[in-house]
Amino acid sequence: MIDLLVLGAGLSGLVAALRAAEEGRRVKVIAKGMGAHHWNAGTIDVLGYLAGDEQPVEAPWTAMARLEDDHPYQLIERDAARAALTWFQTLTARCGLGYAGADGERNMLLPSPAGAWRPVFLAPAAQAGGEADAGRPMLIVGLEGMRDFYPHFIVRNLTAAGQPARAATLPWSVVSAARDRNSVQLAALLDEPAAQQRLVSALKLVAQPGERIGLPAILGLHRHTEVMAALQRELKCPVFEIPTLPPSVPGIRLTTALRHELERRGVRVEVGMEVIGFHAEGDAIQWVETATSARPLRHRAAAYLLATGGVLGGGFSSDPGGRFWETIFDLPLTVPQDRTQWFRPLFLDPQGQPAFRGGVSVDSSFQPVDADGRPVYANLWAAGGALAHADPILERSLEGIAIVTGVAAADAIVRERDFEGVRG
Amino acid sequence: MAPISWHSVDLSLDECIKCNICTSYCPVSAVTDLFPGPKYVGPQAQRFRDPDQATSPDHSVDYCSGCRVCNEVCPTGVKIAELNARARAEIVADKGLPLRNRLLGRNELLGKLGSFAPPLANFGLHNPLSRFLAEKVMRIAREAPLPTWSTTGTFRDWLKRTAKERRKSDKKVVYYHGCATMYYEPFIGKAAVAVMEHNGFEVIVPEQNCCGLPLLSNGEFGAARNYHRGNVGKLAGFARAGLPIVGTSTSCTLTLKEEAPELLDMDDESSVQLKMATWDIFEWLRELHEAGDLRTDFRTVDLKLPYHAPCQMRAHRIGKPALEIMALIPGLEIAESHARCCGIAGTYGYKVEKYQIAMDVGAELFDFVAAQGDGVTYSACDSETCRWQLEHGTDLPSRHPIEILAAAYGLYDLDRRDLILA
Ligand code: SF4
Ligand code: SF4
Numbered sequence: 001m002i003d004l005l006v007l008g009a010g011l012s013g014l015v016a017a018l019r020a021a022e023e024g025r026r027v028k029v030i031a032k033g034m035g036a037h038h039w040n041a042g043t044i045d046v047l048g049y050l051a052g053d054e055q056p057v058e059a060p061w062t063a064m065a066r067l068e069d070d071h072p073y074q075l076i077e078r079d080a081a082r083a084a085l086t087w088f089q090t091l092t093a094r095c096g097l098g099y100a101g102a103d104g105e106r107n108m109l110l111p112s113p114a115g116a117w118r119p120v121f122l123a124p125a126a127q128a129g130g131e132a133d134a135g136r137p138m139l140i141v142g143l144e145g146m147r148d149f150y151p152h153f154i155v156r157n158l159t160a161a162g163q164p165a166r167a168a169t170l171p172w173s174v175v176s177a178a179r180d181r182n183s184v185q186l187a188a189l190l191d192e193p194a195a196q197q198r199l200v201s202a203l204k205l206v207a208q209p210g211e212r213i214g215l216p217a218i219l220g221l222h223r224h225t226e227v228m229a230a231l232q233r234e235l236k237c238p239v240f241e242i243p244t245l246p247p248s249v250p251g252i253r254l255t256t257a258l259r260h261e262l263e264r265r266g267v268r269v270e271v272g273m274e275v276i277g278f279h280a281e282g283d284a285i286q287w288v289e290t291a292t293s294a295r296p297l298r299h300r301a302a303a304y305l306l307a308t309g310g311v312l313g314g315g316f317s318s319d320p321g322g323r324f325w326e327t328i329f330d331l332p333l334t335v336p337q338d339r340t341q342w343f344r345p346l347f348l349d350p351q352g353q354p355a356f357r358g359g360v361s362v363d364s365s366f367q368p369v370d371a372d373g374r375p376v377y378a379n380l381w382a383a384g385g386a387l388a389h390a391d392p393i394l395e396r397s398l399e400g401i402a403i404v405t406g407v408a409a410a411d412a413i414v415r416e417r418d419f420e421g422v423r424g
Numbered sequence: 425m426a427p428i429s430w431h432s433v434d435l436s437l438d439e440c441i442k443c444n445i446c447t448s449y450c451p452v453s454a455v456t457d458l459f460p461g462p463k464y465v466g467p468q469a470q471r472f473r474d475p476d477q478a479t480s481p482d483h484s485v486d487y488c489s490g491c492r493v494c495n496e497v498c499p500t501g502v503k504i505a506e507l508n509a510r511a512r513a514e515i516v517a518d519k520g521l522p523l524r525n526r527l528l529g530r531n532e533l534l535g536k537l538g539s540f541a542p543p544l545a546n547f548g549l550h551n552p553l554s555r556f557l558a559e560k561v562m563r564i565a566r567e568a569p570l571p572t573w574s575t576t577g578t579f580r581d582w583l584k585r586t587a588k589e590r591r592k593s594d595k596k597v598v599y600y601h602g603c604a605t606m607y608y609e610p611f612i613g614k615a616a617v618a619v620m621e622h623n624g625f626e627v628i629v630p631e632q633n634c635c636g637l638p639l640l641s642n643g644e645f646g647a648a649r650n651y652h653r654g655n656v657g658k659l660a661g662f663a664r665a666g667l668p669i670v671g672t673s674t675s676c677t678l679t680l681k682e683e684a685p686e687l688l689d690m691d692d693e694s695s696v697q698l699k700m701a702t703w704d705i706f707e708w709l710r711e712l713h714e715a716g717d718l719r720t721d722f723r724t725v726d727l728k729l730p731y732h733a734p735c736q737m738r739a740h741r742i743g744k745p746a747l748e749i750m751a752l753i754p755g756l757e758i759a760e761s762h763a764r765c766c767g768i769a770g771t772y773g774y775k776v777e778k779y780q781i782a783m784d785v786g787a788e789l790f791d792f793v794a795a796q797g798d799g800v801t802y803s804a805c806d807s808e809t810c811r812w813q814l815e816h817g818t819d820l821p822s823r824h825p826i827e828i829l830a831a832a833y834g835l836y837d838l839d840r841r842d843l844i845l846a
Contacts, residue, residue, distance in 0.1 A: 033499050038445050178457050184448035247448045263760070270743045272496045292741040293682040294699050300714075314499075 002026045004413060005288065005301035007328060008315070009034060009269055012384025012402035012409075013307030014258040015088065019410035021265040029262070030273040030290060030299060032314065034255070041118075041243035042217070042250020043127060044085070044099065044403065047073070048107065048119035048396025056119035059106050060400070070389040072401050075364050076408050084407035085400070089122065095257035096225055100128040108132075111214065111242050113149065115140075115157030119396060124250050126228050129240030130214055137164040139211040140242070141203065145172050147182075148245040149216045165214075168206040174198050175218075187221040187249045196227060200234040207237060217241040217249045224253055273297070275328045283378045288328065302379060303413050306331075306368070307406065309385035310359050316386075324358070326386070331360050331368050331376055334388040359388035365416060366409035383409040439500035446494035446504055451764040452487060455784035459487035462494035462504045485511045487778070489769035489785070490641055491735040509687060513643040572608065579610035583617075583629055590617075593626040598662045598669040600702070602676035603634050604808040611841040612808075615830035616672045616705060618843055622833050623712065623719050628667070631658050635679035640687055641770045652684040652695070660694035663701030670703045672826055674736040674806045675770065677704045682739070704737075705826055706745035706806070713749065722832040724755035728800050729828065730793045732761035732814065734807035735769065746806055746825035753832040759796050763789035766805070768813035783817065790817040802838065804828060 004020050006013045009031035017027045047060035050067070057063040061082065064073050073081065082104075089099050099122045102108045107119040109132040117132060130138070138158065142151040151167035158165040172179070175198070176189055189195050207213055219241055220227030231239045243250055259269055273290040280286060285304050289296035308315030308328065316333065318324045326333055334357075360368045360382045367375040368382050383405040385392060392398035446462040447453060453461035488508040495505050576582075579601055583590075597620055605613040617627045636651035659669055659680075671677035680702045685695045703711075712718040733744045750758055766786045767773050773782025793803050793814070803822045805811045811822040823838060830836035830843075837844050 033501070034497050038443065038448075038499070180460070182444050182448055185454060188454070246443050247445050268743070268748075272738060272741050273743070274501075274741075290741065293678055293739060294702055297742055 002028050002301045004028075004303045004305060004410075005030065005299050006305045006307055007031070007275060007288070008307035008309060008313070008384070009255075009271060010037065010307060010309050010313055010384060010402065011040070011254075011258075011399055012406035013305070014255070014262065014269070015403050015406035016305055016307060016383055016410040017267050017269075018091065018258065018262055018265070019087075019407050020414055021262065021267050023410075023414045025414060027267045028299070028301070029267065029269040030275070031269070031271050032274045034271050037251040037255040038247040040251030040254065040399070041127075041248055042124050042254050043110070043118075043120045043243070044088070044122035044399040045119070045396040046085070046107075046121035046400030046404075049394060051391065051394060056109070056117070057107060058119075060121055061105065068389060070361075072362075072387045072390050072405050073397075075362070075366070076404060080408065081404045084404045085122065087407065088403050091261065092254070092257060095261050097253060097257045098125040098225075099123065100125050102131075111154065111158060111163075113154075113243055113245055115154030115161075117161055121400060124241070124253070126219065126224070126239075126241040127217070127243065127250065129212060129238050130242060132161075132163055134162055134164060137166070137211050138214050139166050139168060139207055140214045141168045141170060141206065142216060143172050143175060143186075144169050145179075146186075146216065149242075154214075154242070166211070170199075170202045170206070174202045182247060183216065183218050183244045183249050184221065184247050184252065186216075186218040187224075190218060190227055191220050191223045193230070196230050200231060203231075203235055207235065209237075212238040212240060214240050214242050217243045221249060221252070222256075278329060280377060283375070285329075285377050285379055304377075304380050305409055305413065306360070306380065306382040306386055307384045310387075310392075311385075313385045316359075326360060329368075329377070329380065331382075332370055334358050334361055357389060357391045359390075360386045361388045365412040366405060367412075381409045381413055440502050441500055443499065446498050446502075449493050449497045449764065451491060451493060451767075451785045451788070452489050452781060456487070456781050458781075459484055462488070462508070486515065487781070488512070489765065489767075489772045489778075489782075491765040491769055492739050493735075493764045496738055506687070509640070509643075512641075513645050513687075515643065574608055574610050577610065579606045579613040580629075582610055582614060591621040591624075591626055593624055595625045596628055596667055597625045597708075598628045598630060598659070598667050600632060600635075600659070600669055600671035600673075600676060600680065601629065602671060602673040604673060609808060612672050612824050612826065614843050615824070615827045615836050616670075618830050618835040619705075619709075619826060619833065620670075622835060623709075623717070628662070630662065633658070635673075635676040636684055637675050637679040638771055640679065640683055641772075645688060648684065649688050649690070652679075652688060652690060655680060655684075656690075656692075656694045656698050659701075660698045663697040667701065668703050668708055669698070669701050670705045670708045672705050672806075672824060673808060674704060674734050674740070675809075677702050678736045678739055704740060704742065704745065704806070706749050707740070707742045709749050709829075710745040713752070718749075719833070720752055722753045723834050725753050725828065725832050726755045727802065727828075728757045728759065728796060729802060729804050730759045730761060730796045730800060731804045731825070732763060732766065732789055732792075732810065734805055734810045735765050736807060746804075750804075750825055750828055753828070756828070756832070759792075761789055761792050763792050765789075766810045766813045766817070768809045770809055773813060782813070786813060786817050789814065793818045793820060 003025040004027045006017045006027060006029040009029050013029055017029050021027045047057050047063055049056055050063060061078060067073055092099050101122045107121055109117040110120050110123055110127055110130050112118045140151040140154050142149045151169055155165045155167040175186055175195055203213060262269055275288050276291045276296060277289040278285055287298045287300045289298055310316060315327055316324060317327045324333055362382050363369050366381045366383060368380055370376055384402045387405060390397060390401055392401055444463055450461045453459045485508050490505055490509060492505040495503060498504060599616060601613045620627050633651045633654040636648035639648035662669060681699050685691060685699055709718060731747060747758060747760060750756060766789050767782035772778050803814050803818060803820055804825050805814055805822055806825055814822040827836060827838060831838045835843060
């Protein structure tokens with residue numbers, strides 16, 4: 001039997017699986033789909049906004065003190081949370097996907113696909129090059145006809161925000177002979193040296209000395225680091241990436257790197273597995289069942305980690321009658337059970353949306369608890385978007401919460417669970 | 425022909441959020457402009473297909489190989505590959521089927537015909553002149569990796585010959601061999617029988633039909649229904665008696681479990697009983713192992729083995745059981761392929777207009793095998809047509825994991841592909 005079954009292959013699930021595997025635990029990850037990371041810009045947003053504040057957060061660690069007491073970040077010692085992110089940085093660097101931050105204290109401001117500033121704590125090296133700096137002008141370059149990436153629109157917004165920038169558009173044929181290629185396919189094309197050469201030649205015609213060049217995040221899928229190095233070497237100027245709308249290449253690069261690392265450690269990640277049931281005896285989960293082409297398949301483990309994401313990740317379901325529940329274990333949720341209270345009238349209400357804050361309540365060991373604060377199951381933990389009392393979209397804290405709570409839950413499992421005893 | 429039913433897939437259609445993720449991963453649209461990708465031919469075109477009018481707006485759906493990569497990555501669970509299979513069936517209903525597809529759909533018939541005189545049939549099928557003619561007349565690609573008929577008799581011939589040596593036991597299991605094992609690769613069946621007997625089981629091999637998958641994937645639903653009815657009639661009784669029905673062909677077991685009942689809307693009691701009793705052989709062995717009942721008296725197998733789980737395994741949604749069981753073998757160093765598809769997709773890559781697409785799709789896998797270095801002597805894959813394609817694309821012999829397992833038990837010679845007699 002394995003030690004830990006992780007349910008969900010988003011950032012929190014993969015990170016927790018790696019952490020437990022590093023501690024020598026036998027881990028398996030199962031997930032319904034691989035969808036979520038395509039939405040991820042690849043950046044690690046720790047805390048970008050506080051509810052009610054218009055201004056972005058400058059120093060996330062300090063700002064955390066102003067979060068409510070039951071916010072997931074408040075369940076963890078600040079030093080432990082910082083250490084989790086440092087661990088993540090070391091880990092991704094080892095996978096050949098370097099992450100950079102400002103100084104370990106402050107957020108960077110990086111351009112969004114629309115040219116608005118986004119407060120980001122850690123970014124892939126390629127995106128960190130786009131940090132706001134009025135002293136270093138930008139040249140934003142797109143491809144003619146590329147969907148959802150408009151250099152002139154981006155430049156208008158950047159300039160309005162005080163960032164000197166110019167726009168240029170290259171013919172589509174520079175990258176692809178075929179029309180209708182999306183960002184992932186364009187990135188795969190740019191893995192090829194010939195396509196990189198065409199791009200370099202075209203960029204040389206538009207770039208001016210002293211500029212840094214911002215391109216959509218399609219600079220290589222599997223050979224991203226090499227592609228970045230080749231472009232900067234040939235162009236003799238800094239090049240950076242701006243994330244695109246989904247499917248997002250930097251998110252895919254991150255997931256791929258983490259999955260490689262898991263495989264290297266002997267952790268299987270099984271996708272296409274939808275949990276349809278579970279069995280508990282007393283307060284211990286005995287197995288979960290996933291749908292197959294015939295009979296349900298049972299997965300047994302000593303410990304289970306719920307990392308299925310919240311409303312956004314598909315970890316919760318609702319019915320037209322207004323009931324709202326956690327999909328796998330039917331855990332109690334903190335969301336108002338009356339649907340009319342889910343959403344405030346204004347979608348972008350500065351106070352956030354109650355439905356997004358809803359989720360699974362956990363204790364300080366990240367075990368889901370009932371209304372009386374007692375663990376629902378003795379061998380169940382939860383991390384990431386499923387947790388209650390956070391609004392990751394409004395706060396821009398999605399990846400930060402995923403990593404910090406994923407690590408904390410894995411550590412709690414490793415610490416509290418006497419696996420040898422369970423193994424018998 | 426019965427109208428093609430859409431109900432189970434239509435429900436999933438509304439879930440499409442047009443995110444385009446399926447298209448980013450579709451291995452076919454990545455290599456050819458003839459196929460615009462799953463989002464366009466699946467959920468998008470579906471909105472214009474009228475179930476009362478058997479005219480599909482988009483014939484490029486015929487280029488979908490059915491690999492199901494799209495299903496797996498779709499974040500909202502749209503059954504894209506199934507939408508495409510039904511759309512293809514509508515085209516067939518609409519336009520009729522070329523002789524070639526009729527022939528490729530009839531694996532069992534071909535197998536039987538060739539088995540009357542295998543050397544002759546092999547020569548007839550594999551000499552350059554007939555392959556040239558087959559390409560011109562039938563549009564079957566001249567280079568495609570067609571199988572060869574067994575020249576040492578069919579699997580059933582072997583069963584008859586060795587009937588006295590077969591193990592008797594209270595523990596019984598039913599074996600579904602499928603057409604490929606019957607006519608082309610009887611050694612797969614021998615390895616499977618040897619492994620199951622080694623674990624204390626008596627292996628029952630009842631009469632059986634082709635599972636009908638080649639017909640389903642060529643859009644011939646009517647003929648497929650007859651095959652499936654035949655199998656239900658011959659096998660459901662064993663299911664009722666509580667016996668597991670295990671198969672070595674990933675696609676056959678998938679068809680018995682899900683493809684046939686779902687695509688053909690056969691949800692009668694017997695079909696369901698057969699579905700629920702059918703197992704991929706490694707899925708079943710894994711279950712034995714978890715119950716502590718699998719023998720692990722393995723010898724060391726010093727091999728570096730690139731393993732590719734076939735696309736149909738993805739559709740089983742049982743993980744990669746062969747990988748888990750082979751991992752128990754000492755000395756065996758397995759390299760897991762993450763290539764999306766070998767390209768062949770059943771009979772897809774045999775067709776002259778698709779041969780090159782299939783080879784381009786498979787390049788990802790061939791490169792992976794090549795990257796494992798010179799010391800590699802075999803690749804492994806559970807599915808027969810994928811193994812043939814792998815051999816074609818890599819010049820390396822390919823083996824079924826059951827052959828590897830039989831060899832690890834000391835029962836089988838991987839090189840000669842035959843049992844080692846004690
Ligand atoms: S089944 Fe395979 S070939 Fe067909 S649309 Fe989906 S990914 Fe593409
Ligand atoms: S991945 Fe699924 S939801 Fe996205 S476009 Fe394809 S079918 Fe639609």
